[in-house]
Amino acid sequence: MTERTAAVLSEVFAPWLINIAFFLVLGGATGAWPAAGAAAVGTGVVPMVLIITLMRAGKIGDHHVTAREQRGGVLIGITLCVLVLLGVLMMLSTPLLIWAGVWAALIFLLVFGVVTVAGKIKASVHVGLWVCVTAYLGLAVAPWWFLALALTPLIARARVVIQHHSWTEILAGAASGAVVTAIVYWLLL
Structure with a gap:
């Protein structure tokens, strides 16, 4: 994989875009x-x-927040965004699949916060979120969504090629994403 291809894949599978697509699928x-x-x-x-x-x-160097020490404030800020979102969803007719998806986002932020701060590892949010979202969709919407997990190695390789993560960080992200999905499925679905 070339560095240019890896950079494009990293943008296409950026967490903010994955979240938008995820909730549109749930919609x-x-x-x-x-x-x-x-x-x-x-x-x-x-x-x-x-x-x-x-x-x-x-305050941060780039939109992928590649410096581990810059992640804390970003994770706190995004957590506040999700807490406000929970309040907004209380005013709307929100089905369980969307509620559980938003709670998954909150749990995801908490797990990645702990991994980043306590574990002192910069787990891949790209890979972790992809694993979390596709597994969630496979469990809650249609089993064929599990096929999308086949893209995980491609996303992982892209993140390594552009030197934003090591393989250890990739594995930490994938494991964390799987743990979040298991927690949400067990508690909410």
């Missing part, structure tokens, strides 16, 4: 478009605006 599955749209904006668009704002303020 299609449930027909609850207002709740799905709010969740897509609250977990995808607003966090990316926060990241761009922090970049412009010189």
